[in-house]
Each structure stands twice: as C-alpha cells, then as structure tokens.
Amino acid sequence: VLDLSTSALPADLYRRVSEAARPAPVIAVTGPTDPAIGRALGEHRVDRPFGPRVLVGAVAEALRSGASAGDQGLLRAGALALDPGSRTAVIGDRRVTLTVTEFDLLEFLMGSPGRVYTREQLLDAAWGPGAGAGSRTVDVHVAQLRAKLGEGNPIRTVRGVGYVLDA
Template sequence: MTTGDDRPVLVLVAEHEPAVAELQRRYLAREGLEVELERDPARAPGTCARLRPDAVVLDLSTAARPAELYRRVTEAARPAPVVVLVPTPEPAARGIGDVRVTRPFAPRVLVAAVLAALRGDTAAPPAEPLRAGGLAVDPVTRTARVGDRPLALTSTEYDLLEHLIGHPGRVFTREQLLAAAWSAGAGSGSRTVDVHVAQLRAKLGTGNPIRTVRGVGYVLDA
C-alpha cells in the first residue's frame, strides 16, 4: 500500500507489550504497510512528530491519563488518524477516540480498524468469518470449527490456519508460513511447520483442506 506520492504507508504502533507489538507489526506488514514500533506509548507524541506517520495505533491500556495522551498524539500526528487500543473494562479510556479496538483483540480486527481509519471511516467493520467448505474461522474470537464441531487449537495452529484459509488456493513455502505464523526470532525451522501442519490436519479430521505441494509447501483448497 502506498500514498499518493508512491511512498509506503507508514503506521506507528505505540504498544507496551513487545509480543503484542510484534504481532501487530506482522499482520499490518502483510497488508503492505510499513510499520515502526514505539515500545513506550508515553513517548508516542515525540515519535509522531519525528516520523510523521500516516496512521497511529496507540495503546492506552497503561496510560495514567489516557485522554491527555490521546490529545497529544492526535496533535502531533495530525492529520493522520489514531486507532486507540483500550482495556477491558475501560472506564478510564471510555469515549476516547473515533476508531477503537478493545483488548484482547484478534489481529485481523486491528488490521480492519487501521484500514478503516486510513479510508476515513470512523468505525471499523468486524472481520467476517473465513470459510472453506465446512471449515469456518472467526478472526474476531480467534476460534475455528468444522461444521458444528469446535476445534481446540493452539495460538500458533490458529495463526497458521487463519493465514492459509485467508489465502485459499495460494501455495506457501515453509519459510513464508514461518514468517506468517511465528514471531520473529522464535528460532523455528521448516520442520516445525511440518509438525504443526500435521497436528492441524489431525484436528481438522477427514477431508481436511490443507494439501501438500511436493517440493514447495502447503496450500488450503477452497
């Protein structure tokens, strides 16, 4: 995704949890967005002034004065939209921001909110369930089911399945799946992908739609 002058769209993610920040970076990057991380949301106003991002994701869950921090960030980032992440329950952050995502959140919900903010929408539509035959994956609740049978998936198995079903018919190498479903620096190799795909297939049961493409990787058939 690029701006009118053909430079990449830059999103600043101000998030206090490193693992959550990396998850946001990974999912936003899949949409072609350039992402910069600010580990201390309190420093976000200064980072906005320096980077001039096209959109900001602002974590307000640890802010002592969330309304004040939001005001300073919106002023520093203007005219860039600011998507706020608020805790559950959210009394201190209630009513702050036009585009809000409540923690904990599914990565696709955040992506939908950021893309909506970049379009100028004041509310992001909920992500629709992804389907392939009798398999359904819900990005909002991070759950999956085959027919009426819920699947008990690990977080990595869910991320792997969501990535595959989100791109039906596309063949992914093991390296591409590692980048999509494992955090940077996890130290995982191609054998790890094979093991998780095998576990996922076992849970999907007879007729699972994940197919091996010999010499390449895996694909989920729609």
C-alpha cells in the same frame, strides 16, 4: 482516513463512506463542527489542527476496537469456518480446539485460499520473522492441524514447495 474539514454535508458523506468501507473503520478528520454533527461522525474522529502522532494513535485505536468487536468476519473453506474475532474454529458442526500457533497458521492460510506458501513464509506468519524454529516445525504443526480437522481438512501439501489451503 476521511478528511471532512471542507465538506458541506460531513455527516452524510461520513455515513456513505462508512457503509462502503465496512468492515474497515473510518477515521474522520474534521474542522470546527457543530457538536450534533460531531456526534454523527462516529467514535473515530480527529479535530484539526493535529500532529502526526495524534492521527497514528487514532488509526491504531480504530483498528484495535474493530478487531475486538469481531468485525474481521468469518473465514470459510469448505466445511471449515474460522472466526478471528473470537479465535474459534468449526468444521461442519464440530468445534475444533486449536493452539495459538495452530490457529495463527490456519488463519494465515485461510486469508488467501488457493495460494501456495513455502515453509519459510508460514514460519514468518505464525511464529514471526527471525523465529528460531526450523522448517520441519511447520510440517509438525500442519500434521497436528490436519489431525484435529479430520477428513474435511482443506490443507494440501505441494511437494517441494509447501502448503496450500483449498477453498
């Protein structure tokens, strides 16, 4: 959220911050502005005065539109590439078909390569907190994921702890 209501050159400041923050969306808070300047401030704009719900709504919309536009970027680990925007996975030159849960599990692991996660952390990430699934469910899904990814799969078991994705 960028407050431009007191800026002498709001369009220039917005452009510089937007470029630096990419791929994160920037929500411009403005005061009374010239319509030409308003158009230069992008699609995510809140005019003063506003209430907290208006700002929260603008942030939620900016995040939704950013996610749908595929701005999240590719996640990579060795020969494996994951595109959260289109929910596709490719290993080498082969496209891999994943279930929703397998994709969510792999996306979570690829978000922090090299970090070891317990089965409970992976359950919360892929199935949601309080899911009725047991920790062996993670083992089954990781085994299925490894089988689909083949020999180049970067998922490693850390005995007695959980799983890690090697970058």
